[in-house]
Each structure stands twice: as structure tokens, then as C-alpha cells.
Amino acid sequence: MKLLIKQGRLVDPVSGIGGIMDVLIEDGKIAVLGSDLMYPDAQVLDASGLTVCAGLVDMHVHFRDPGLEYKETIGTGAAAAAHGGFTSVACMPNTKPAVDCPEQVEYVYRKAADACGVHVWPIGAVSVGERGQELTDFEALKKAGVVALSDDGMPVQNANLMRDALILAHRQDLTVLSHCEDAEMVKNYAVNEGRISRQLRLPGRPAIAEEIMVARDAMLAEETGGAVHICHISTAKAVALVRRYKKKGVHITCETCPQYFSLTEDEILTQGSMARVNPPLRTQADVDAIIEGLKDGTIDAIVTDHAPHSAEEKARPLEEAPSGMVGLETSLGVTLTYLYHGRHMALSDILRKMTLNPACILRINKGRLAIGGDADIVIFDPDEEWTVDPAKFASKGRNTPFAGRKLKGKVKYTIANGAIIYRDGD
Numbered sequence: 001m002k003l004l005i006k007q008g009r010l011v012d013p014v015s016g017i018g019g020i021m022d023v024l025i026e027d028g029k030i031a032v033l034g035s036d037l038m039y040p041d042a043q044v045l046d047a048s049g050l051t052v053c054a055g056l057v058d059m060h061v062h063f064r065d066p067g068l069e070y071k072e073t074i075g076t077g078a079a080a081a082a083h084g085g086f087t088s089v090a091c092m093p094n095t096k097p098a099v100d101c102p103e104q105v106e107y108v109y110r111k112a113a114d115a116c117g118v119h120v121w122p123i124g125a126v127s128v129g130e131r132g133q134e135l136t137d138f139e140a141l142k143k144a145g146v147v148a149l150s151d152d153g154m155p156v157q158n159a160n161l162m163r164d165a166l167i168l169a170h171r172q173d174l175t176v177l178s179h180c181e182d183a184e185m186v187k188n189y190a191v192n193e194g195r196i197s198r199q200l201r202l203p204g205r206p207a208i209a210e211e212i213m214v215a216r217d218a219m220l221a222e223e224t225g226g227a228v229h230i231c232h233i234s235t236a237k238a239v240a241l242v243r244r245y246k247k248k249g250v251h252i253t254c255e256t257c258p259q260y261f262s263l264t265e266d267e268i269l270t271q272g273s274m275a276r277v278n279p280p281l282r283t284q285a286d287v288d289a290i291i292e293g294l295k296d297g298t299i300d301a302i303v304t305d306h307a308p309h310s311a312e313e314k315a316r317p318l319e320e321a322p323s324g325m326v327g328l329e330t331s332l333g334v335t336l337t338y339l340y341h342g343r344h345m346a347l348s349d350i351l352r353k354m355t356l357n358p359a360c361i362l363r364i365n366k367g368r369l370a371i372g373g374d375a376d377i378v379i380f381d382p383d384e385e386w387t388v389d390p391a392k393f394a395s396k397g398r399n400t401p402f403a404g405r406k407l408k409g410k411v412k413y414t415i416a417n418g419a420i421i422y423r424d425g426d
Helices: 074-083 102-111 138-144 160-171 195-200 206-222 236-247 258-262 269-277 282-295 331-340 347-354 355-363
Strands: 004-009 018-026 029-034 043-046 049-056 056-061 084-090 119-122 174-176 228-230 252-256 377-387 406-416 417-423
Touching: 004 347, 004 377, 018 084, 049 347, 056 074, 056 331, 056 347, 056 355, 074 084, 074 102, 074 119, 074 406, 074 417, 084 355, 084 406, 102 119, 102 138, 119 195, 138 160, 160 174, 160 206, 195 269, 206 228, 206 236, 206 252, 236 252, 236 282, 252 282, 258 269, 258 282, 331 355, 331 406, 347 355
Parallel strands: 004 043, 004 049, 056 084, 084 119, 174 228, 228 252
Antiparallel strands: 004 018, 018 029, 049 377, 377 406, 406 417
16 A cells, blocks of 8 residues: 655755655555655645644553553553554553553553554553562563653652663663652642642652752662663753753653643642643743753653543642643644744754654654654644544543643644554544
8 A cells, every 4th residue: 555645845854855845655565765756656735824743652651451452452551642642652551550560561562552553562560569669670571561660650669670660671771760759748639739739738758869869860860870860850950950961961851741731830820730740830930941952952752751640630739639630632733833833943843852752762663754664653833733632532531731822833633653543634
């Protein structure tokens, strides 16, 4: 089967290829990149006025499967990813049971094979059951197909265990993804410690709780030579710490999420639990520092931390509701609205952080357009305005603080392995 994408504006941060071009896809691979291509036997997709780039890669999602399928399944999560332009996603292991053994890794791959065609990559737990007491068998997990290791959701509190994890993960050529929060400082508090927590008379999650753990893991990476990746970075000092250790040559990378460069803690006042997330929404100074970290390359990747919850759970009072928000179906729109149309970053630089960079951190061969490579492609209109309507989400989760907001930038087609798996309007 042949698919010919005509007259799209190609953006490839890897090769530097750009301009109005055609793309021929044959047997699931990119066969030809050129101009004025003609193949009478090909299905033609008119991309005039649209941007064509490698399928988006999200290295941090929660699909809740197994064990919490009422929130999300691998199937519904993959469909949400397709709607958002993502062709590859990596699932965090904090399911029930946790993905801490080869059998659970195989389960994820088996369920993903029955989904819509989005590539779903499992991340293995650092510790057995994510209890922070005993390391999992990294070698067995690597052989089963994990692309990284993490106890996200239950941060590794024991520094010696984290040190051992970095040493052993390095031997397996795996990166450890670290959720950096000191558990004793943050407890189960709902909001950032600061002006809003004082106004609401609530205990808060202090920024220093994240920064202490970032400093610890950066130092451990420096000492062990292991690769550490800081998840959902949210504070100005945390960005500065990563920048400092990168300059020293330490193998440290980091990510942030759209909410941390678009929203502040003030959202809690109007949206309550819908704006509750870990780490919490911070101050405008932190938002500005996140944007600067994205611009100067300190922050490597933009991820969603897609975290679906049921409507009943999110309807609880702020202090009792679970933390997290969905993001796969709004990520590109929010990012383009605030970073591209906000004139902070060039489109190619943004797309690198949503395609190639996360793929490289996970060491998967995705995130680029190359002849002979997999035809994983997103086609979007960077200028189309649309209003976020959670009722139209493919995800089971409706918990988004962006409901009702106008965004600028809309996915029109998602293609995985040469097949159209999402078409806007269908």
C-alpha cells in the first residue's frame, strides 16, 4: 500500500529538511521525500497549508493498565495519544500490580498490540512493587523490553538504593527516570507552598522538596556515571541545578509538562482539584524559568505526565482528590499556543523536544523522518484555533484544567507505520 502526502510544510529538526514537500509512504516506511511526486497507485493525502513532522513521542504517560482500568486502559490511552499526534508513548510502571517483572512487561506489549497502532513502550519499576526497598531485576526487565526504569509516583527516597540503581542501570544501558520530591516534606499536600497555600490556609508542597532531590540525583549521577532523567521539572532552582550539572558533563536530562510553562498556582483558586498535580503548579517566576530552560536547552523534553482519574475522584474536595491531569489530547495545542505563538521558541526547536529528544533518552529509534525509517508522522495546522472539550476526548479521563480554553494548533492526521490512525473530524 502506498500513501502520498502532498504539499505539506515539512519540519525535520534532525536533518534540517524543510519547506513544501511531498512524502511517499510504502509498506509502512518512508520511501521518498521530494517535490511534485506523482504515483497514480498511491492514496493521496492533501496536506496543503499543514505542517508535517515525525510522530510525537511522549516519554511519560500513565495508562493505569493493569489494575486501574476504570481510569484508563492501554487501548483508550493509545487512542488518546493518536488524537494528540503521538505515535510513541512510554508508560510509567505504577499500575496494580506494578510493572516490576518480565510478565508485566509482556502484558503491556500484548495489550498494546491490540490497540490502535500507537507504539507503547513499557518503563520498568526501579524497586519491587515500587516500595523503595529492593531493586528489581534490571537485566531481566531489559531483556523483556523496558526502555527505562522509574518509580514515578513513589519517588525513591533511599539515596543508597538510588545509587545502586544508577550503577546497575548503567550496566544495562538504561536511564533512570526520577520523580524528585522528598516524601516527608510534601506528604499528600495538595498545592504549592506559598501565597495560595497561605490564602487557603493549607499546608503546601515546598519547592525545596523537589530541588533537594534533583541535587541528590545529579550528584549520584556524577559519582556513578549513570544516566538520570529528572521528571516533570517545575521550579526555577531545579532548572538551575540541572543546567549546572549539564555544564559539568554529568549524564543528566530533564523534562517538563505544558502545565508548568502555561499555568500558575492561581489556577487552584478557580479550578480546585482539577488543577491539583504533582509536583504542583508553581509561581510565575517558576514558569518564566521553565520557559528559559526550554529555550536554552537545559530542559530536553516536553511530556504530558498524562494522568487520568475518574470524575468521581476529581470531584472530591481539594485535599482529598488525587493529583494529576490528562494531557495527550491537549499537549500540542497548549505547547504551540504558549511557546510558538507566544514567540518564545521556533517550531523546529519545540518539535525536537517532542520527538527526537525523548526518543534518544529512551534509546528508541523514533522521532525522525528518514528514508527507510518507520512512517510515524503527525500532520497539524499550527494556526487553527479550537476549544478544548473534554467530552470529545478519546481518553477515559476528563480531568483537564484546559477545558473550555481556546488553543491555537490542531492535529489533523496521525500516521503510524504508514496507516492513518487518526483523522480530525472522523
